[in-house]
Amino acid sequence: MTALEDRTEAPAPEVGKARKRKEDARLITGRTTWTDNMVLPGMLHLAVVRSPVAHAKITSVDVSAAADAPGVVAVFTGRDFAEEQGSIPCAWPVTPDMVNPGHPSLAVEEVNHVGEAVAVIVARSKAAAQDAVELVDVDYDPLPVVLDMEEAVAEQPDLCHDHLSSNESFRFVFDAGEAGTGQNTDEAFANAEVVVSRRFVQQRLIPAFMEPRAAVVQPQGDNYTMWSSTQVPHILRLMLAMITGTPEHKLRVIAPDVGGGFGGKLQVTPEEVITLLVARRLGKPVKWTETRSESLMSAHHGRDQIQYVDVAADREGNIKGLKVHILSDMGAYLRLVSPGVPVLGAFMYPGIYKFPAYRFDCQGVFTNKTPTDAYRGAGRPEATFAIERIMDELAVELGMDPLELRRKNWIKAEEFPFTTVAGLEYDSGDYDAATQQALELLGYDELREEQRRRRESDDPVQLGIGFSTFTEMCGLAPSRVLGSLSYGAGGWEHASIRMLPTGKVEVVTGSTPHGQGHETAWSQLVADELGVPFEDVEVLHGDTGISSRGLDTYGSRSLVVGGAAVVSASQKVVAKARKVAAHLLEAGEDDLQFESGSFSVRGTPGTSISIQEIALATFAAHNFPEGMEPSIDADATFDPVNFSFPHGTHICAMEVDTETGFVKIRKYACVDDVGKIVNPLIVEGQVHGGLAQGIAQALYEEAIYDADGNLTTGTFVDYLVPSAADLPHFDTGNTVHEAPGNPIGAKGVGEAGCIASTPAVVNAALDAVRHLGVTDIRMPLTPERVWRAIHSGGDGGDRATAGSNAYGGAQTETTAGVSTEASSLGGDR
Amino acid sequence: MIPAPFEYARPTTVDEALQAIAAGGEDVKVLAGGQSLIPVMRLRLAAPETVVDLGRVAELRGVREDGDALVIGAMTTHSDVLADPLIQQHAPLIAQATETVADRQVRHRGTFGGALVHADPAGDLPAVALALDAEFVIAGPEGRRTVPARDFFVDYLTTAVGEGELLVEVRVPKLDGQWGMRYEKFNRVAQAWSIVAVAAAVRRENGHIAEARVGLTNMGPTPLRAGAVEAALSGAEATPEAIAAAAAHAAEGTEPSSDLNAQADYRQHLATVLTRRAVTAAAGL
Numbered sequence A: 001m002t003a004l005e006d007r008t009e010a011p012a013p014e015v016g017k018a019r020k021r022k023e024d025a026r027l028i029t030g031r032t033t034w035t036d037n038m039v040l041p042g043m044l045h046l047a048v049v050r051s052p053v054a055h056a057k058i059t060s061v062d063v064s065a066a067a068d069a070p071g072v073v074a075v076f077t078g079r080d081f082a083e084e085q086g087s088i089p090c091a092w093p094v095t096p097d098m099v100n101p102g103h104p105s106l107a108v109e110e111v112n113h114v115g116e117a118v119a120v121i122v123a124r125s126k127a128a129a130q131d132a133v134e135l136v137d138v139d140y141d142p143l144p145v146v147l148d149m150e151e152a153v154a155e156q157p158d159l160c161h162d163h164l165s166s167n168e169s170f171r172f173v174f175d176a177g178e179a180g181t182g183q184n185t186d187e188a189f190a191n192a193e194v195v196v197s198r199r200f201v202q203q204r205l206i207p208a209f210m211e212p213r214a215a216v217v218q219p220q221g222d223n224y225t226m227w228s229s230t231q232v233p234h235i236l237r238l239m240l241a242m243i244t245g246t247p248e249h250k251l252r253v254i255a256p257d258v259g260g261g262f263g264g265k266l267q268v269t270p271e272e273v274i275t276l277l278v279a280r281r282l283g284k285p286v287k288w289t290e291t292r293s294e295s296l297m298s299a300h301h302g303r304d305q306i307q308y309v310d311v312a313a314d315r316e317g318n319i320k321g322l323k324v325h326i327l328s329d330m331g332a333y334l335r336l337v338s339p340g341v342p343v344l345g346a347f348m349y350p351g352i353y354k355f356p357a358y359r360f361d362c363q364g365v366f367t368n369k370t371p372t373d374a375y376r377g378a379g380r381p382e383a384t385f386a387i388e389r390i391m392d393e394l395a396v397e398l399g400m401d402p403l404e405l406r407r408k409n410w411i412k413a414e415e416f417p418f419t420t421v422a423g424l425e426y427d428s429g430d431y432d433a434a435t436q437q438a439l440e441l442l443g444y445d446e447l448r449e450e451q452r453r454r455r456e457s458d459d460p461v462q463l464g465i466g467f468s469t470f471t472e473m474c475g476l477a478p479s480r481v482l483g484s485l486s487y488g489a490g491g492w493e494h495a496s497i498r499m500l501p502t503g504k505v506e507v508v509t510g511s512t513p514h515g516q517g518h519e520t521a522w523s524q525l526v527a528d529e530l531g532v533p534f535e536d537v538e539v540l541h542g543d544t545g546i547s548s549r550g551l552d553t554y555g556s557r558s559l560v561v562g563g564a565a566v567v568s569a570s571q572k573v574v575a576k577a578r579k580v581a582a583h584l585l586e587a588g589e590d591d592l593q594f595e596s597g598s599f600s601v602r603g604t605p606g607t608s609i610s611i612q613e614i615a616l617a618t619f620a621a622h623n624f625p626e627g628m629e630p631s632i633d634a635d636a637t638f639d640p641v642n643f644s645f646p647h648g649t650h651i652c653a654m655e656v657d658t659e660t661g662f663v664k665i666r667k668y669a670c671v672d673d674v675g676k677i678v679n680p681l682i683v684e685g686q687v688h689g690g691l692a693q694g695i696a697q698a699l700y701e702e703a704i705y706d707a708d709g710n711l712t713t714g715t716f717v718d719y720l721v722p723s724a725a726d727l728p729h730f731d732t733g734n735t736v737h738e739a740p741g742n743p744i745g746a747k748g749v750g751e752a753g754c755i756a757s758t759p760a761v762v763n764a765a766l767d768a769v770r771h772l773g774v775t776d777i778r779m780p781l782t783p784e785r786v787w788r789a790i791h792s793g794g795d796g797g798d799r800a801t802a803g804s805n806a807y808g809g810a811q812t813e814t815t816a817g818v819s820t821e822a823s824s825l826g827g828d829r
Numbered sequence B: 001m002i003p004a005p006f007e008y009a010r011p012t013t014v015d016e017a018l019q020a021i022a023a024g025g026e027d028v029k030v031l032a033g034g035q036s037l038i039p040v041m042r043l044r045l046a047a048p049e050t051v052v053d054l055g056r057v058a059e060l061r062g063v064r065e066d067g068d069a070l071v072i073g074a075m076t077t078h079s080d081v082l083a084d085p086l087i088q089q090h091a092p093l094i095a096q097a098t099e100t101v102a103d104r105q106v107r108h109r110g111t112f113g114g115a116l117v118h119a120d121p122a123g124d125l126p127a128v129a130l131a132l133d134a135e136f137v138i139a140g141p142e143g144r145r146t147v148p149a150r151d152f153f154v155d156y157l158t159t160a161v162g163e164g165e166l167l168v169e170v171r172v173p174k175l176d177g178q179w180g181m182r183y184e185k186f187n188r189v190a191q192a193w194s195i196v197a198v199a200a201a202v203r204r205e206n207g208h209i210a211e212a213r214v215g216l217t218n219m220g221p222t223p224l225r226a227g228a229v230e231a232a233l234s235g236a237e238a239t240p241e242a243i244a245a246a247a248a249h250a251a252e253g254t255e256p257s258s259d260l261n262a263q264a265d266y267r268q269h270l271a272t273v274l275t276r277r278a279v280t281a282a283a284g285l
Ligand SMILES: Cc1cc2nc3c(=O)[nH]c(=O)nc-3n(C[C@H](O)[C@H](O)[C@H](O)COP(=O)(O)OP(=O)(O)OC[C@H]3O[C@@H](n4cnc5c(N)ncnc54)[C@H](O)[C@@H]3O)c2cc1C
Pocket: A828, B029, B030, B031, B032, B033, B034, B035, B036, B037, B038, B054, B074, B075, B100, B101, B102, B103, B106, B109, B110, B111, B112, B113, B114, B115, B116, B117, B118, B120, B122, B123, B124, B125, B161, B165, B166, B167, B168, B191, B192, B193, B194
């Protein structure tokens, strides 16, 4: 107990401070525990033999030469693990009759995409393992390759899985009329004055996280510890237990520092299963680390949808109905949430608009390609793109200004909370305010004026302006909603607070970061709740042995669900500490006030005790309230009642060189409403990163397969990820409408930029060249596509599937696992 | 990925290097900056028996003057080329093109000679060397020989440098006085190879173009000279119209490839646009 000194001003709250991230020094320098940095005594190394063909029966696998190679300890094929490998799980059966072909980690009978694992080499060094890969001799009996979704669901298609009767995995329909959330869609269209229909292509993308995947397994008796570069250690542990039969309590999964994921590490991967099975079989520690080429070819991909969108309206621009039919490419197998991705988008196609009628119909389709699954935004970017593109098309059809059409139909600020035609309750916001601010940030009027001048003078460089007035649903998720969508788990999050004797605080979070800045943001939250210095808080995460309960990080859920649990646990600590304080200060609990980390007796200046001192008193427990356990630690589980709905207005100004087709972003302004901002620097960073990825979808990235099912874009030479040098300055701003659904008032920001930006960019390019007769350009807007759309019409068409000749034509039909002609050339051509 | 095993030699003189190559067995690769060789070895598209590393051969580095020519050592890195005042003064086209090569890290390792011997059709320096009528000094067991640029680039990734030989240096005639130069590169992201590029050097005299040299990048398996453009420009008025008319010939005789960056007809179109732009800039218009 200390005498109350003359109080200086209470320190400024931590929440709202633009703190630099405390984890960054170690993450940026790489002096940390990346999984591949792990070295265990006696550790063996794995290399995976992968299929060079897209679809074939495996007729024989000869591993003898590989097994005899120097340093090789063992070689395993799918047959060796057939009894124990189970199937990679799909936790989201979106319909009761969804077809799941089963997904062995190591192929046994057949291969269904290039890059599928067929054997694994175990060796004393990574180099020895890699050298032996080419010695495994696999005979393949080729089957027809299914690549095109529209062909795959047409009459008499070739089959991706010959034991199934079709290429359709599921058909998921949401009809607002039937659900009672809207009117009859067919009637709305029958009675409409104007109907606009478009086909949009969401190209296949590769998450391309910075740190390649890696896993290390250490057996210890009948226990196994796995380190994995995963977003989801908790889910991974549960699933590994279910698949491999290793009891859950004998498995510990640790996600050490993880270098990015973007959904790409929201997975239970074949390689993680294989690593565990090999360690279990041999009783030795083993490590697997992928190469970049393996990563691009075999880690799950994202997007890949064909969208048929119809919008109905009257001549005045009042929207009447929306119909969406989607073909969603699952790739060759269903992974953890593959079918759930389009379903997460199902409810967001109406966007911010008051559609009276809405119907969503999605077919999940198998093709002989790498499976798809979550990728930043998962379903919502696709939805946002479709609605924001079709609104522009409708505006053109009606001869209306695209912003005026939006304004006429969007939900007004005074209408929140608003229940949409998809049955979602949008929580808060003001679309008009965000739009006004974004227009000012952009300098809209001058740019429109310049656009007019360029058009009139027939300038070879034309200018366009594109909008995206988006919202999205995130903060996954209310458990009961996930239940209603047949998802295999809940959406809560867990946190606990441990008060250490010296007054320092350990926060354990179930939401495992992989670069988002949890350690900093959680410390800010706890510092405010407990009144302790920011530096006195340490955040622990990512280890199922430390953080026993958790559902990890995806769907912009960490702050709004995980952070809410942290706040709630902190408040429980304060409530317990209050009892101790009352005891020690010999006062009634109700007479105590808690301020800046100290309890004092209201109206009786002089004595107080800080929560950090109470932590020591609790450790000693010499003098504790009667009947109270000597602990002020607490934990909490937060299950949100609703999603959060960030929104914003993104405006892109785009220059198009009509002679070459080259597009260049002239200016990009966006105003996002992400509710309460805990750390403006982190929010800004998330927005920038999201914009980079959303713009990358619009302009750069595309996974391309050739006619045989080889991934042509198998290196970063041909899969173009933009760097800072390729992106414009971003003019960002915020409006703040707190989310009512969590105690922080925050809305998720992790995916917003990625969801919002893509249609703004495409709309801008189209706005620049629409007067030249262009009505659509397929993503990514390569210069060639833009040029073709301008000079020969259409949407720019397919690209050639040959890789560029850099590195002497190195593509992925490379070498992993087979002696191809290329690998036997012995020269660099 | 990890390259297949190989023997490694690190000579310090050209003579030692030639001996190491001769002694290296069937398949010997010379290592310069490694920015093209190491990736193909890691992808196991190349698996040489011996790698002879030129990194310690000091005599292969640097830029010097020799009368009317600049002499650029094969092992001069891209970044040293960029920083060199002689190049800025006498062959700014090389500096302009080198600046567009890859990123800073690659430019610090990759070399002028390596880029030319590698002869990637999408590489930026071959067309520049061709446009500047550079000469290539090649050393072999029988001594040294000099090959003009037009004979140096033989085919896709293939040059006049034979087995057992080394590129030692490149002689670039100084183009002083009335010459203007421009390298016009077209690619999608900053660090990428050229989809198409055009190297132009133009000498003006009395409002006319007295002489023009135009090199094309990635318009065929080897770099090309746009001969028809050069002929049309020779003696033409230095006006936008005359240049545009000449540039319209840029695709003549080219056989570009079709890949995911561009199909052949689009590359041919780009060649005309970029030629017009490059020549216009080089002519100071
Ligand atoms: C990410 C990336 C981007 C790039 N972008 C571009 C670009 O935009 N434009 C561009 O032009 N280039 C680009 N490059 C290639 C770069 O310019 C390389 O440096 C160059 O192509 C090869 O030079 P090097 O010194 O690295 O040669 P190395 O890789 O060491 O060697 C290349 C080949 O030349 C042979 N060789 C090298 N030196 C000699 C010699 N003296 N005598 C005989 N044979 C020799 C080698 O045996 C090998 O076959 C890029 C490279 C990378 C990695």
